[in-house]
Amino acid sequence: MFPEIISPQILALIGQATLDTLQMVAVAAGLGTVLGLPLGVFLATSKRGELFAAQLVNTLLGTLVNATRSTPFIILVVAIIPFTRLIAGTSIGTNAAIVPLTVAATPFIARLIEGAIREVDQGLVEAARSMGATPLQIVRKVLVPEALPAIALGLTLAIVSLIGFSAMVGAVGGGGLGDLGIRYGYQRFMPEVMAAVVAVLIVLVQTVQTIGDHLARRLNKRLRHA
Amino acid sequence: MNAPVKPDAFRVGTGPVPDPNPPIIRFEQVGKTYAGRGAQGPVAALSGIDLDVPQGAIVGVIGRSGAGKSTLIRLVNGLERATSGRLLIDGEDVTGLTEAGWRARRRATGMIFQHFNLLSSRTVFDNVALPLEIAGTPKPQIEQRIARLLDLVGLADKRERYPAELSGGQKQRVGIARALASEPKVLLCDEATSALDPETTKSILALLKQVNRDLGITILLITHEIPVIKEICDRVAVIEGGRIVEEGETFSVLTDPQHPTTARFVEAVTGVEVPAYLAGQIHTQAREGDQAVLRITFTGENSTAPVISRLSSTIGIDVNILAGRIDAIAGRPFGSLLVSVPSQQPKLAAVLGALNSLELKAEVIGHVS
Numbered sequence: 001m002f003p004e005i006i007s008p009q010i011l012a013l014i015g016q017a018t019l020d021t022l023q024m025v026a027v028a029a030g031l032g033t034v035l036g037l038p039l040g041v042f043l044a045t046s047k048r049g050e051l052f053a054a055q056l057v058n059t060l061l062g063t064l065v066n067a068t069r070s071t072p073f074i075i076l077v078v079a080i081i082p083f084t085r086l087i088a089g090t091s092i093g094t095n096a097a098i099v100p101l102t103v104a105a106t107p108f109i110a111r112l113i114e115g116a117i118r119e120v121d122q123g124l125v126e127a128a129r130s131m132g133a134t135p136l137q138i139v140r141k142v143l144v145p146e147a148l149p150a151i152a153l154g155l156t157l158a159i160v161s162l163i164g165f166s167a168m169v170g171a172v173g174g175g176g177l178g179d180l181g182i183r184y185g186y187q188r189f190m191p192e193v194m195a196a197v198v199a200v201l202i203v204l205v206q207t208v209q210t211i212g213d214h215l216a217r218r219l220n221k222r223l224r225h226a
Numbered sequence: 227m228n229a230p231v232k233p234d235a236f237r238v239g240t241g242p243v244p245d246p247n248p249p250i251i252r253f254e255q256v257g258k259t260y261a262g263r264g265a266q267g268p269v270a271a272l273s274g275i276d277l278d279v280p281q282g283a284i285v286g287v288i289g290r291s292g293a294g295k296s297t298l299i300r301l302v303n304g305l306e307r308a309t310s311g312r313l314l315i316d317g318e319d320v321t322g323l324t325e326a327g328w329r330a331r332r333r334a335t336g337m338i339f340q341h342f343n344l345l346s347s348r349t350v351f352d353n354v355a356l357p358l359e360i361a362g363t364p365k366p367q368i369e370q371r372i373a374r375l376l377d378l379v380g381l382a383d384k385r386e387r388y389p390a391e392l393s394g395g396q397k398q399r400v401g402i403a404r405a406l407a408s409e410p411k412v413l414l415c416d417e418a419t420s421a422l423d424p425e426t427t428k429s430i431l432a433l434l435k436q437v438n439r440d441l442g443i444t445i446l447l448i449t450h451e452i453p454v455i456k457e458i459c460d461r462v463a464v465i466e467g468g469r470i471v472e473e474g475e476t477f478s479v480l481t482d483p484q485h486p487t488t489a490r491f492v493e494a495v496t497g498v499e500v501p502a503y504l505a506g507q508i509h510t511q512a513r514e515g516d517q518a519v520l521r522i523t524f525t526g527e528n529s530t531a532p533v534i535s536r537l538s539s540t541i542g543i544d545v546n547i548l549a550g551r552i553d554a555i556a557g558r559p560f561g562s563l564l565v566s567v568p569s570q571q572p573k574l575a576a577v578l579g580a581l582n583s584l585e586l587k588a589e590v591i592g593h594v595s
Contacts, residue, residue: 123341123343124343126305126339126343130337130414131332131333131356131360131361131404132328132329132332132361141356141360145348146347221347221348221388221389222346
């Protein structure tokens, strides 16, 4: 059906845009996880009386995370352009878009991981302490492995959100599916391109969600596998 | 069990005698106060705790929730710190130990929990391996030791299963194997059977007893269930409001409780309640043709004597058994019996006299028509 109304050239554009989107999302999600995991673990373990009790640092980081998360993404993108230039050398294109995406993803992922870690039964922490585990061993051997199913679901949610965000960076010249939809679908009045972009996005989100759900179920040993 | 230290008659000089068999855990006037938040002032969880846990013994601490028993057991592995007094473990004063010092000690102390606290993401084998991984034990050694432990707790066939696939009793067996992995001298049991049904409780208690007897591991347990004390403890301490109100050998504490709290705990297991249908009819003054209701408590050697038939044959009365229970406490028989005999004198006095001569405790609860 598509080939009849969409020219091969447009099809190639859609293919390239999909790859761009995947690249942006993958890199931003990867970096966001690398940065967000320790941040989330720290947020979950540094309140008064916890493993790495540092109430002041916890409050400071928590406020920073909230500030980033409460800034609308499109404003964040524009606001940190100087920072983006510093890192990527430019503020236009797929590579540049990865910077604001990562900045937005990190606190989001950190909060998701904090939530997942806080769900781990405190009795397990006590058991590990009773074996003489150091705080770091407790994180590595107890908290993260036990929170893994919830972390997998959280990361799925983060990736789905990032797919949406990545379309938004298209509005400021970020490349990818959003950019294509805006330039061709909207500015050149090609509704079939817009429809194709939306269709691809739906497939992407659906696929990510399915894989994420499956992974979380596989990781969750609390369910009986009959 | 420890023999009480006898005063040394042949001793000369005044220096302190070295205790030939010192307790492995000794609390000396230990207190724990939590700094209060806001308007609520500091809260004393424990005060003036004196308790000895003899090497190789099973010592139970019983109390209701909030009595301070959780805090008490956590002092022994430093999960809680005493705020006053002294705590000696294996002769060493651990009161001022740093966190790093405690970590090293904890590796030599096992602990099991009411809700097992097994990692859901690890198999049985990997759960038992956790303390050894934490201590940095080499892999081949871990493998060898765990195989032995799983045999001991009877779960060799479950090593690749996850906790979610096990029953409560099996989970606690994994907990015990895990606690023993670091070859501790002391095993702390935090309400270890409170989440289990009576049948499973029995099997877990039997396993603990076996661990104590065969591996020589000292066990300190806390519980709110008197059957646990009755079944395996050599000594018992009763805790109430953060203080130990009674302490001693299990048999004597349970059969002759001195403190009302102890008496209430004991009642459920050793005492015999007056059946409901009788309770309403009991009056204090004997009338013509009444029957006296007696509670007879059997302890020690006469608990197995044929008391009832002896009463019938020697005094020539009919003894009517209303309720009764004969049980074993710390491996010794103990029972109590509710009977009715004619209230009319002098037969009643003769019955009481006969029971007294057998050194049985008998009390008249009242009379029924």
